[in-house]
Amino acid sequence: MTTPSKPGINRRTTLALMGAGAFTAATPWVARAQAKTIKIGMPTILSGRVAQLGTSSRNAVMIEVEKINAAGGLAGRQIEMVIRDSKGQPQEAARIARELVNTDGCEMLIDGEASSGSFAVHEVARDIGVLCIHTCSEASSLTADPKQHIPNAFRCVRQGIHDSIAGGNYAAGIAKAKGLKKWATCSPDYAYGRDTTAEFVTYLKHFAPDVEIISETWPKLFQPDYTETVTKILQAKPQALYSALWGGDLTSYIDQANIYAMFTQMEVFAVNMADYTALTVVKNLPKGIHSGNRYIKTFPATAENAAWGDAYKAKYKEYPTNWSWQNATAMMFLSEAVKKVNSTDGKKVAEALTGLTIKCPFGADGTVTMRADDHTLIGYAIGWGTTIPTEPYVPDVQSGDWKQILALEAEWKKSKGYT
Amino acid sequence: MSEVRAETSVVTRSADSARPRPWYFDILIAIVAFAILVTLPMLFTSKALPDFVIRCAAFGLFATSLNLLVGYTGMISFGHGMFFGLGAYGFGLLMQRADVSIPTAIVCTLLISAVAAVVIGAICVRLKEIYFAFVTLAFQMLIHSVILSWQPLTGGDQGLRGGIKRPVFWGIDLSNHTHLYIFSCALLVIGLLLMRQIAQSPFGYTLRMIRDNPVRASFIGINVWRAKLTVFVLAAIFASVGGIIMSLFVSGAYPEFAYWTISGEGIFINMLGGVTTFLGPMVGTVLLLILNDTATRLTEHYGLVLGVVILFFALGLRKGLMDFVVDWLQSRRESSKGRHS
Amino acid sequence: MDLDALIGCFASSACVVTQTTSGLIIGMLLFLVAVGLTLIFGVLKIVNFSHGAFYMFGAYFALTGYQLTGSFTLAMLCGAVGTAVIGLIFERVFISRVYGRDVLMQLLVCYAFVLIFDDTVKLIWGPEFKSMGMPDAFRVPPWFIAGGIVPPFYVLLIAVALAVAALLGIGLARSRLGKVIRAAAQNPDMVSSLGINTAVIYGSVFALGCGLAGLAGALAAPVRSMTPGMGFSVLIESFIVTVIGGMGSILGALIGALLIGLIRSFGSLGFPLFTDGLMYLFMVIILVARPTGLFGKDVA
Secondary structure: OOOOOOOOOOHHHHHHHHHOOOOOOOOHHHHHHOOOOEEEEEEEOOOOOOHHHHHHHHHHHHHHHHHHHHOOOEOOEOEEEEEEEOOOOHHHHHHHHHHHHHOOOOOEEEEEOOOHHHHHHHHHHHHHOOEEEEOOOOOOHHHHOHHHOOOOEEEOOOOHHHHHHHHHHHHHHHHHHHOOOEEEEEOOOOHHHHHHHHHHHHHHHHHOOOOEEEEEEOOOOOOOOOHHHHHHHHHHOOOEEEEOOOHHHHHHHHHHHHOOOHHHOOEEEEOOOEOHHHHOOOOOOOOOOEEEEOOEOOEOOOHHHHHHHHHHHHHHOOOOOHHHHHHHHHHHHHHHHHHHHOOOOHHHHHHHHOOOEEEOOOEOOOEEEEOOOOOEEEOEOOEEEEOOOOOOOOOOEEEOOHHHHHHHHHHHHHHOOOO | OHHHHHHHHHHHHHHHHHOOOOHHHHHHHHHHHHHHHHHHHHHOOOOHHHHHHHHHHHHHHHHHHHHHHHHHHOOOOOOOHHHHHHHHHHHHHHHHHHOOOHHHHHHHHHHHHHHHHHHHHHHHOOOOHHHHHHHHHHHHHHHHHHHHHOHHHHOHHHOEOOOOOOOOEOOEOOOOHHHHHHHHHHHHHHHHHHHHHHHHOHHHHHHHHHHHOHHHHHHOOOOHHHHHHHHHHHHHHHHHHHHHHHHHHHOOEOHHHHOHHHHHHHHHHHHHHOOOOOOHHHHHHHHHHHHHHHHHHHOOOHHHHHHHHHHHHHHHHOOOHHHHHHHHHHHHHHHHHHHHO | OOHHHHHHHHOOHHHHHHHHHHHHHHHHHHHHHHHHHHHHHHHHOOOOOOHHHHHHHHHHHHHHHHHHHOOHHHHHHHHHHHHHHHHHHHHHHOHHHHOOOOHHHHHHHHHHHHHHHHHHHHHHHOOOOEOOOOOHHHOOOOEEEOOEEEOHHHHHHHHHHHHHHHHHHHHHHHOHHHHHHHHHHHOHHHHHHOOOOHHHHHHHHHHHHHHHHHHHHHHHOOOOOEOOOOHHHHHHHHHHHHHHHOOOOHHHHHHHHHHHHHHHHHHHHHOOOOHHHHHHHHHHHHHHHOOOOOOOOOOO
């Protein structure tokens, strides 16, 4: 941290100095920083409608922290997590992030905020230069937009554009096989829903050019009743429906669409269906909904992934969420990066993280990579399949092809003016 | 309800008239307060303190401006937060898109808020009590949905991203946190001073009369509608100064700033601190922020803690803290007077 | 904007029937919540800001009731009665202390309980969302009426809400208790000076209002997922309904709820991105034209 009287020295250079052992002045903060434990701050959402985001993120982080601490900690320092509730308010997220670093002496941040909160934390990271890993925000621009890019922030989250390319390819295959030409969309009216849907449509048409979108509905996020959007889609009589609804909104939508027998009238592609939060909650899950994977312990079908899912379930009496694996992966990255440079210095760890590939149970080929040019996660397990109402819920997942995803993503970035 | 109002207003008036202070006295207090605020970070090394004071400045200006409506004029606005949001978005957008200097952006933002307030106020201020509250709420929600829908301009739910640039002006560099701190303190003190002058002016007493008896006010030739609209616009301007400070603090603007919960928080701050004294909302702001910051440190059941504290104020003290203190002082003074005579 | 879709809809009976029933469904559930709100305001002069929390309790009670008994009827009873009991306790212990006090103080007490109730639900049922699932009896294909699609469950829902509306209307107009309630709304001092215990009246009206919100929550439980804080959006919409209809008017709540339901269902065709905005706009227009709402009496 910068001492108030020396505005010229920012946090990163301070840390670098200390890492080099050249910083001997005994300010109280330095004494704390060199203490045995290393504090990692985590602003997240623990109350309100998406409290599950925070609780399942925290659970996953704590599982990994226990492992890391049992194995000797980060470069010999035991991790102490400081986790606070922002209540989903961006100004609180910013305030807490600053406080965690400035007052509580946290040396790194795991940002468990969604949407606007993650951008607020990102600005704090830009301002005070602390190492920050975003673990919940899927907003594309957070890392894709070069204006957002800062050397000390990373994003360890699945992304809509990847899902959409894999999904577009998968859906186009089915559309061609079954002759699905008329499509409708129903996605939540906010950045994630709009971007993901637009991207899905783009790639669906890319792979199956004769598809047309005949109806769009945009319910509000957390809308309790979807009847009007269900009936609107039924009026349009599409052959297939795409939806980026998630969590409780998706289960409400399924329950409400079910009594209109919507699922017997069209093929449904719901990218966020194959997540335990939704799968285990819906009582009458219709058969054969096409879904992208979120977290599912049978995909990738490896012993490591199954073991991780079971360990989580044994500990917390529920299955992990999509947020869980992302947070766990962030901790794995931190641990590996620190090992690589044998230092907890924020700047060195950031350099080590850039382009780092680690072994990970959630990787498509057993590894995941923190891509160097935009600090975002790639190589994670991504796939689409159809649901059944009982475990394993999505028995047969078709893996997405990362080569294809990366090639099309590069084009997409160019078209957006990001490169 | 009206009885309670009348009673408290008597208290205010007697408290006001007890110490008729010349205008420069307020300025003196303001200068001293500013001096204290500026020296605070030198006395305490805590880095959280400047952050805390900046947030106090943002919410304090907002809450005090709301009190011009609630406490002085008896207009319970549930939509005051829209001007907080307009301030944050107006300023943020001007800085990101228009490439102007910070003072220009601030002046333009305040003008935008004032124009919006004239339009919205012209429709709202005719309505009475709970209906006024709900129409202002409806306008707030309308503005919030516009911010969410108008994605190309506002960034939708993700807010204004990419940070707000802060070009140096008059030697002030707001990307330096110390400068930002002093700048926020200055805005706070100047804002409070101006609002104090409004409250103590003849116009301020017209507002009190409208609150206590609108019929009598219009009887003696006061244009109630125009007076209400004027104070509505003035309050909006100060609220958007609060929004500007907040957008500088978080280096962005987010739709949550224009959501009704900000208005709710403003009302709550007023009740916490008390609406019958000028500084009540400021006290309330400090209380709420301390409460918020400690509760989020200690528990994730923030709602439970905050709820119980609110109950203590609403059912235990039965009034805001400053109201309680003023009444207590008053009763002590009276009882001692009684003993002397 | 997609006005063609809206105009096109009016040309087809199937579309009109489907969208109208969908408007009725939204409207009738809203009515059940809003009528409690308006009743409580009419008699107790309290703006019950915590009303959404009772809707939430209704849904959660129904969930637990359904899990324990497996009967949807019992689940609905659980939701309505359980919520009414909590409402009664809430009124006797807390709300009764703020009668006649400043509106802001009343709101504050209610707001405190919104926070407390939400956290209580989170503590008891957990932060993750829940779903009750459709009872087997209603897992049948939808009916087709004049080409429009009408699910049987929603027919039940509309029937229950209409029955409640009729019972309330008749009860208030004819029964002794109803007359006393109406009298208490007009002049509470007169009623108590006649030797009628206003505490009983107030308590029962509040419990009734909360019970209705609970019933709405229970009815919605099979089709809407439950989370702590779920009552909030419903509360805002039912406020809009009561303000449009006029605070204190039961007929107003019914008309207001139906109007909002229809605006939502047809609005989503014509203005898919501005359906919410349409509601607020409608409310502003109504209030500017008639400051006390469609059926409201002048505020004293």
